Amino acid sequence: MHLTDRRPEIGADELITALVPPPRFDAVRFSTYVPNPDEPSQAAAVTACSEFAGRIGGGAPKKRFKLFGGGSATPSGPMGLYLDGGFGVGKTHLLASTWHAAPSPKAYGTFVELTHLVGALGFTEAVRRLAEHKILAIDEFELDDPGDTMLVTRLLKELTNAGVYVAATSNTLPDKLGEGRFAAEDFLREIQSLSQRFSVVRVDGPDYRHRGLPDPPPPVDDATLEASAEQHEGSSIDDFDKLVDHLASLHPSKYGRLVDGVSMVHLRGVHAAPDQNVGLRLVAFADRLYDRAIPVLSSGEPLSNLFTEEMMQGGYRKKYLRAVSRLTALARDASTAKA
Template sequence: MLLGFEAVAPSRDDLISSLVPPQNFADADFDSYHPDKRYPSQQQAKETLIDFVRQHRMDEPSRWRRRQRSRLERPIGWYLDGGFGVGKTHLLAATFTAWRGPKYYVSFSGLTSLVGALSFGGALDLLQGATLLAIDEFELDDPGDTVLISRLAGELVETGTNLVVTSNTLPSRLGEGRFAAEDFLREIQGLADAFRVITIEGGDFRRRAFELNHQRGESVPLGDGAVRTPLASLLRELGQIHPVRYRGVVSQLVGVEIYDASQIVSQVDALRFCSLVDVLYDFGVPVRIRGVNLAELFPSSFLAGGFRHKYGRCLSRLVELEMTSGSTEWNYESGTGAT
């Protein structure tokens, strides 16, 4: 196996220990989020979440006050709505970092994997008691998973868990990189009343930084331990294993060079590749693709179809992985990072 995907599936303990921000955002906080002054909603979103955390800390010392609060009102759920590369995941991780008390951070796919490994009841037992659950990329394009995780989140809300999430939008309602908040609220049905929407406007900072680096002639330092593989071989390998095994392998990589790349014409292969890129992004693994322009990696029909959001997110993340990794402080105005 080219990337070592013969590794065993993650254990229960592995899944539990992964309920923290990914390596790429392990050090993200509010101080390292520098909003683009051209889009005031970025500063407003940051201030709203800071106030949200501060209010929780004010309630924290008194157990009596917490009991009274749980009786009088439902915990708050914040939905971060915005296009690619405006800092939603950064703000989600920053909220998690600043939060005091029991808390969990998980991607939507990670949450479904947790339910698969522990059962619905087992996952609920594990997560109950947390005062915060941060969910990145809440998926709406799989009705079964959407209902399952909505039910799980609803159970947690009723027992005192606050929610902060980002999400995609429905395949039939995709716009120009936007995640329609009304779609999210409609699809989660009974849970929607717990949410308030924070709209975050702006351009994709990853693409701006990518363009700046290319103007300077900068490239990704992959290092001696980088894995090099032709795209066709990688896609065959991805077809033989379950995406739940990606994290254990990717966490050991220092870089990936994909050569002899051409357009991915199979939608099944393309979606598996997107899942791999999500994990590479979580761990901040530098990626270099040779043989095809990123803009042509997926057919135009894919980019305009039902999974358009997944492909857009994949391309946005790939342009960041093509840059030098290791930055944890992002300026969303200039699109540059500072170590």
């Protein structure tokens, strides 16, 4: 199977019904989160998220949706919860647990999926449909594009005005989003107004994916790569450069569908991303592989070399570090499967 032969399409109605946690986080709950005893903020975050989810079912009835100024709901606390911390501290686990604990109807998606939803349905229709939910959980809240910043800020204002609770994760505090990427005062004002809608919960700690684990496995040769692809049913195998070109032809919101049903991904001839655009697409691709717990076996350069030193020192540093962390975990899974 070649991922480059796949061209997934997602209908507008399916975009709404697909707003649920990915397979890796389908069964997580607060009870399955194991706080690091050396990091008290982790146990505190479990309590904060649980209390937030518990508030959603109570209080006054939700306000009926009215676009452009429906008034603000008056819950016992902020309408938004923001989980801030480094990569690998379990923020997505906590976000998904919050979603599972909250009453239905509810929606869960990545920031990229949310912006794609608005593009597919139109702003008014997207707000109307999302306003029917009691909570919207947004993972990987990012500001890669100034237009997306303004769009999502406006969207969340309308949803919280309509009585929808919002929980989100990112690697940066709400009032610091965009730092190191944009300098426009207009966007900073938008970000500041959005940050006021959230209570911020800090989650500290080292990357749990690599605590006490050995170094990542080295790449394999091409013959071993091809033998593994033949051995594991449902595997895909692609030349890295061809896959990079294919990813450029798809909206990132379709990357999950691209790898649905794939048991193991094999990449031939991995090397450093040639530019920032390719790097960010690979970050989104790595996130979707991790969501679905799909092992990754590769030849060429180590996956840890996927992003150049210049990229790792730039404004998207945290994204690239998260991607390397997740790909390293998936490479370990592949090494175990190969054995």
